[in-house]
Amino acid sequence: MAGPGRGPRGPGHGPARCCHTRGVVTELASAEALRIGPLAVWPPVVLAPMAGITNVAFRRLCREHGAGLYVSEMITTRALVERNAKTMKLVTFAADEQPRSIQLYGVDPDVVGRAVAMVVEENLADHIDLNFGCPVPKVTRKGGGSALPYRRGLLERILRAATRAIDRAGSPVPLTIKMRLGIDRDHLTYLDAGRIAEDCGVAAVALHGRTAADMYSGEADWAPIAELAEVLSVPVLGNGDIWEADDAIRMMRETGCAGVVVGRGCLGRPWLFADLAAAFAGRPERRLPSLAEVAAAMRRHAELLADWLGEDRGLPDFRKHVAWYLKGFMVGSELRQRLGLVGSLAELDDLLGRLDTDQPFPITELGRPRGRGTGPRRVALPEGWLDDPFECAVPVGAELADSGG
Numbered sequence: 045m046a047g048p049g050r051g052p053r054g055p056g057h058g059p060a061r062c063c064h065t066r067g068v069v070t071e072l073a074s075a076e077a078l079r080i081g082p083l084a085v086w087p088p089v090v091l092a093p094m095a096g097i098t099n100v101a102f103r104r105l106c107r108e109h110g111a112g113l114y115v116s117e118m119i120t121t122r123a124l125v126e127r128n129a130k131t132m133k134l135v136t137f138a139a140d141e142q143p144r145s146i147q148l149y150g151v152d153p154d155v156v157g158r159a160v161a162m163v164v165e166e167n168l169a170d171h172i173d174l175n176f177g178c179p180v181p182k183v184t185r186k187g188g189g190s191a192l193p194y195r196r197g198l199l200e201r202i203l204r205a206a207t208r209a210i211d212r213a214g215s216p217v218p219l220t221i222k223m224r225l226g227i228d229r230d231h232l233t234y235l236d237a238g239r240i241a242e243d244c245g246v247a248a249v250a251l252h253g254r255t256a257a258d259m260y261s262g263e264a265d266w267a268p269i270a271e272l273a274e275v276l277s278v279p280v281l282g283n284g285d286i287w288e289a290d291d292a293i294r295m296m297r298e299t300g301c302a303g304v305v306v307g308r309g310c311l312g313r314p315w316l317f318a319d320l321a322a323a324f325a326g327r328p329e330r331r332l333p334s335l336a337e338v339a340a341a342m343r344r345h346a347e348l349l350a351d352w353l354g355e356d357r358g359l360p361d362f363r364k365h366v367a368w369y370l371k372g373f374m375v376g377s378e379l380r381q382r383l384g385l386v387g388s389l390a391e392l393d394d395l396l397g398r399l400d401t402d403q404p405f406p407i408t409e410l411g412r413p414r415g416r417g418t419g420p421r422r423v424a425l426p427e428g429w430l431d432d433p434f435e436c437a438v439p440v441g442a443e444l445a446d447s448g449g
């Protein structure tokens with residue numbers, strides 16, 4: 045990762061021209077560093093913000109394997125400006141984390157503006173992403189996340205409040221947005237939202253190739269990513285269904301996007317970032333860790349969570365990752381179950397010691413979807429939300445109580 049002021053690529057990185065995997069050769073004419081305002085990101089890879097996942101511990105684990113930009117979990121702006129203790133804890137970065145990237149969520153331009161001002165004035169982060177992609181009902185029901193770009197006027201007010209706060213502070217911190225295609229196929233918003241964002245001065249736009257109604261079903265549609273990249277002058281980042289490093293190269297090649305955002309593909313697989321770094325450097329190697337190496341990654345992850353939250357809260361937080369790490373390996377149901385209830389590092393060591401660690405990586409899992417597979421559903425929206433796409437008022441009761449979601 046090259047920080048501000050450094051060259052477009054880290055030392056020794058050439059353009060990714062060609063990579064070979066499992067008999068496939070994918071050509072990528074050239075991959076430049078991803079430019080996000082003053083930041084140069086190499087390889088052009090972003091860890092997707094994932095609530096409950098991309099905390100300081102997970103980001104550090106991923107950084108230990110690769111390079112790129114690693115975004116925090118979503119932080120609710122209302123809770124941030126109120127200095128809610130739980131939220132302030134989520135705004136934790138490792139001493140060596142560069143750049144520090146935070147994702148903010150908000151619906152009220154005034155609150156978003158105050159939160160952005162707080163981040164830049166108190167030097168809490170080096171990059172701010174705004175969440176306009178969350179599809180969960182508790183968020184869209186209030187007009188937030190993926191529901192918001194439909195109200196073009198409100199979107200513009202929020203973005204102007206955010207950029208004004210940055211400009212007023214004379215800060216170089218770049219602002220980006222992350223969004224979906226729209227509410228559903230009849231209410232697509234990505235082109236309008238992208239143009240509004242560019243007009244308001246955002247440094248890059250990330251697009252997940254699904255609508256809110258899609259949730260996580262089916263396959264992400266990459267064609268709109270190509271369309272948006274064609275239309276906008278600012279960098280467009282592609283997101284959706286990058287399960288392997290070669291999917292990232294393929295997305296760059298097929299869409300002309302400036303970088304990729306990787307979410308579920310790295311759940312239980314932090315070494316995916318090593319594969320991505322290799323692929324973008326044109327190197328063929330891909331990691332296929334044995335169960336012994338996976339167990340070491342699990343131990344490291346749990347230890348980092350314990351460092352951050354203490355063992356009593358860190359180990360329960362680690363439990364949700366166990367099934368992702370062990371996916372495809374032969375592990376007895378009782379041992380799996382006990383790992384899923386682990387309560388201390390000593391217990392984890394004991395249980396990991398019982399694994400048959402000689403097993404090679406289950407290659408049948410490669411390229412397969414991981415994490416959330418929630419099917420399509422009707423999007424919960426505030427009353428009358430679709431009546432006027434240019435409405436700019438803040439919906440009543442729009443704010444979420446705390447962070448995450």
Ligand SMILES: Cc1cc2nc3c(=O)[nH]c(=O)nc-3n(C[C@H](O)[C@H](O)[C@H](O)COP(=O)(O)O)c2cc1C
Nearest residue numbers: 092093094095118175252284285286306307308416
């Ligand atoms: C558990 C989980 C939590 C998520 N939380 C957020 C979030 O806080 N903010 C956000 O913009 N997207 C969030 N997302 C969406 C991801 O950032 C990403 O857009 C989505 O998973 C599609 O990318 P993928 O196919 O690489 O997973 C979340 C996804 C998952 C699976």
